[in-house]
Amino acid sequence: MVRMAMLAVAIAVSGGGMFLAGSLATASIAEAAVVSAITVRGNTRMDSDTVKSFLTIEPGQRFTNADIDASLKALFATGLFADVSIYQSGSTLVVEVDENATINEVFFEGNKRLKDEPLAGMIQSRARGIFSPDTVASDVSIIEEAYSRAGRGDAVITSEVVPLANNRVNLVFKVNEGGKTKIRSVTFVGNNAFRAGRLREVMSTKRTNLLSWLRNDDIYDPDKLAADEEKLRRFYFNNGYADFQILSTSAVLDEVSNEYNITITVDEGTKYTFDNIAIESTLDGVDTEALYSKLKTKPGTTYSAERVENSIIALTEAVAAQGYAFVDVAPRGNRNFNSSTIDVTYLIDQGARTYIERIIIIGNDMTRDYVIRREFDISEGDAFNQVFIQKSKKRLEGLGLFERVEISTRQGSSADRVVVVVRVAEKASGDFSVGGGYSSSSGALGEIAFTEKNFMGRGQLLRISASFGEAEENYRLSFTEPYFLGYRMSAGFDIGRNSRGDTDSRRYGSTTTFGSLRLGLPLTEHSGVSVFYTYNDSSTDIDSDLLDTAGTQGDAKGELSAALTPPNSPTDWTRSGFGYTWTYNTLDNSITPRDGVRLEFSQTAFGAGGDATYLTSEVKGQAFATLSEDFDFVGMIQGRAGANTAFGGNSGYRTLDNFFQGGRAIRGFSNNGFGPRDPVTGDALGGMYYWNATAEVNFPAPFLPETYGIRGAFFADAGTLWGVDSGGKKAIAAAHGTTSSALGDVNDNAMRASIGASIIWNSPFGPLRFDYAEPIVREKYDDLRRFSFGVSTSF
Structure with a gap:
């Protein structure tokens, strides 16, 4: 018999290949091999016992070539070793390992479109991790895919390993970003009910245009295009076309111009x-x-x-x-x-008597689990219902925190148990913006704002903003907790400061420091109520040239109206009160609505401390309807009204508490351009009551690509502002040496009206609006401004 000491077997694995070194006398000898000890050599980071734990061979037990092969595979599967060999020396089994290097740092070179931090978050190679060629190759593919989704389909990624002392390396990913892959065209075949421009509006994939560098929406992404196909199906299904089908979608790259031509062939079917x-x-x-x-x-x-x-x-x-x-x-x-x-x-x-065993959440790297779980009306242990699951999915999508939400189920531990798996893909929830512009009402302006919709991963909203204009400065801090005390009700606060200088239409400045606490309660799917406490401290700044300290204030042109100055309107004034706002909202889109209604009614009672004692009531309503789906004509009617009611005489109400209105209410008029005026000084006095209404139709701007986000509109405005407070009328009467009843039309309850046209731009900086209005019903002393522009807002 050949002695075991004479057996020398060496099996080595390198670079994925395997070979048998040495010789075996017979197969039976290998099968009968036994060792008394196992020795590990070459290991510096990993201790020997850990290496041995991966082996299928133990001292004193028989082993074969198959056992050695299995042990080698197990060691290589750890990804910790560049090379491994196992051989027998006498009665000892020797395991020699060559450990993979440790990554000292990971660097990126040549990347401008995608920054270091997001790239580092995508890849698997990490500083102080184990270097693995297979992992690096996978990381290169991941970076290439990321650049492809960013519109750089021809980006070339290479890797370089820089050796360092002590078996360490630096890993460098070199990026050649190449040119941007654009989208030249998105065309449709088979569409008869809707124009191609209307269908392109439904899609998030847009054609390349002059503003694409701001919106970054002209990137070809197969997943994004697949999502657009689903949007098109939903659009047709919701507009009567139950048989609609997408027959084919092709995206052809013109390699010369590096542009895609996308063609979508559809079968609309019948409208039902x-x-x-x-x-x-x-x-x-x-x-x-x-x-x-x-x-x-x-x-x-x-x-x-x-x-x-x-x-x-x-x-x-x-x-x-x-x-x-x-x-x-x-x-x-x-x-x-x-x-x-x-x-x-x-x-x-x-339905099937099935219960939810577990809810598993995957992909929420930043968002905490409970932020997602609380959007479910059902929890673990409850009866399973697919309808409630889909309702929760819509809620999660509505949070604005995720690029994608997928909910699936799998069999639980028994036939009547299911496991719900929620997969989310988070998107950036923070936004830092620096902007500037010009408004016809505020002049040149700039703004710095930071908004975080998922503060600390808790789903909380934090916004800090500061804006600066020629005649106005605003500072504001807002915070909202959407689930206060674990209930589906929001709570938050606002604090800030507003400073306004004097203008042609308002010959006095003011500084107001304010704060509020609010609590929002949902009533139904579309309605809710918010209760709040508000406090503000304001001071009025009046130029000394407008004051008559020696005679009678407001009795001569050039002086400020007596109704706007002490004692009728104290320069220092605090308001403290409680209020509520009820809202009902079914609008399909908050920025560019096409269908739905929004109603709002609010009241604030001042008198919980402070100087003011009065009640403010306002009601506002909007209704949108699509007049032509094919041509995308959208109609809108809007109405607003308000009233101030003083408590206990005039001591708790001043003329400066009136409603002041102008071009935002009825276009074609300046700020404070209509309503009651002092008949001598000409100052706008505002009014205790107002109403106004608007009828408008908007449509896509002709001859311009829909990707610009520009629409046109025709409108008609009408309304009035009236009701000077009794203290203001008495102050004016005293200044003019007459009785308040002899002031004639100082209350000015005459109606105003205008008609005009607008350009509405859903710009990358926010919704902007340019209006030209011609007043058709006016008074001779009104201040007019036919052209105006600024931020487009509802109400």
Whole structure:
């Protein structure tokens, strides 16, 4: 028999190849090999016992070539070793390892489009980690993919390893970003119901234009294009086209110009309207007749998949509230091809008795788990219902914290248990902006603002801003906790300071320091109420040239009206009060709405300390409707009204507390350009009451690409401002040496009206608006401003 001491077996693995060194007398000898000890050599970072733990061979036990092979594979699988060899020396098994180097630092060179920090967060190689050629190759692919998504499809990424002492290396990723890959065209084939421009508005992928460098929305991304396909389907499904299909989508790269041409071929099908709507139930005790009021689908209206989905949610919630936890609502549609209508029957049935075992959240690197979990109306242990899951998905998408939200399920520990898996892809939630511009009302202005929508990963909103203009400065700090004390109600505060200088339309300055505490409560899906406490301390700055210290204030032209100066309007004034605001909002988009209603009613009662004792009441409403989906004509009507009611005489109310209005309310007039005026000094006195209304139609700007975000509009404004407070009238009467009843039309309740046209630009800096208005009903002493521009805001 050949002695074991004479057996020399060496198996080495290098560079992924394997070879057998030495010789074996017979296979049976290898099978009978036994060693008394195992020795590890070459290890510096990893201790020997850890290396041995990966082996399938133990002292005193038989081992074969297969065991050596398995041990080698296990050691290489750790990614810690550049080379490993295992051989027997006498009665000892020797394991020689060559440890991979340690990464000292990771560097990026040549990258301008993507900065170091986001790139470092994408890759797997880390400083003080183990160097692995396979990992580096994977990292190169990851960086290339990132550049492709950033519109740099021809970027070239290489890696370089710089050896250092003590088995350390520096890893350098060298980036040649190349030129930007643009999108030359997005065309449609088969679209008859809607123009290509309207369909391109639905998509987030845009054609390259002069402003693309600001918006960065002209990047070809297959995933983004796939999402756009889904947006197109939803658009057609919600506008009556239940048979709509995308037949093909092609993206062809012109390598000469480095531009993509995208072509989407569609089959629109027939446009349907709802006809017969019915509810059927297999559950005892469910009154189907009482559920019809919950439906969002009405006979005679255009078919909409979204309305069907909302009806399913409403029915599921209504039946679940009656104690049916495992309810399933399924719509059954029946197309009537001859009449182009769809009958819909909602079938209410017993759902599967399945419970949620666990909710697993993946991808929230910054956002804390509870921020996501609290958007679910159901929790672990509750009855599983797919409708509530989809409702939670919409809530998560509405937070604005995630690029993508995916919710899936898998089998739990038993047949009646499911595991809900929530995968999110976070997006940047912080924004720092520095801007400047010019407004016709405030002159030159600049703004610095920091906004964080996910402060500390808690879903909280923090905003700090400062703006500077020729006649105005504003500083503001706002904070909002959306789930106060763990309940679905918001709480927050605002503090700030506002300074306004004197202007042609307002011949006095003011400085106001303010603060407020607020609590918001949702009432329904579309309505809510906010209660608040507000405090502000203001001081009025009046130029000495406008004051008559020796005679009667306001009795001569050039002086400031007696109604606006002490004693009627003290220069130092504090207001402290409580109030509430009720809102109802069904707008489909907060920036460029096309359908829906927004209503708001608010009241603030001042008198909880401070100087002011009066009640302010305001009501505002907007309604939008798409007049032509193909041409994208959108109609809007708007109305606003307000009233101030003084408590206990004039001591707690001053003329400066009046409503002051101008071009923002009725275009074509200057700030403080209409309403009651001092008949001698000409100063605007504001009014205790106002109303105004607007009718408008807006449309895409002709001859301009929709990617510019520019729309045109025609409008008509009308309204009035009236009601000088009794203290103000008495002050003016005393200054003019007459009775207040003889002041004639100082209250000025005459109506004003204007018509005009606008350019609305959804710019990268925010929504901007340029208006030209011609007053058609005015008074001779009104101040006019036919052209105005500034930030576009609702209400």
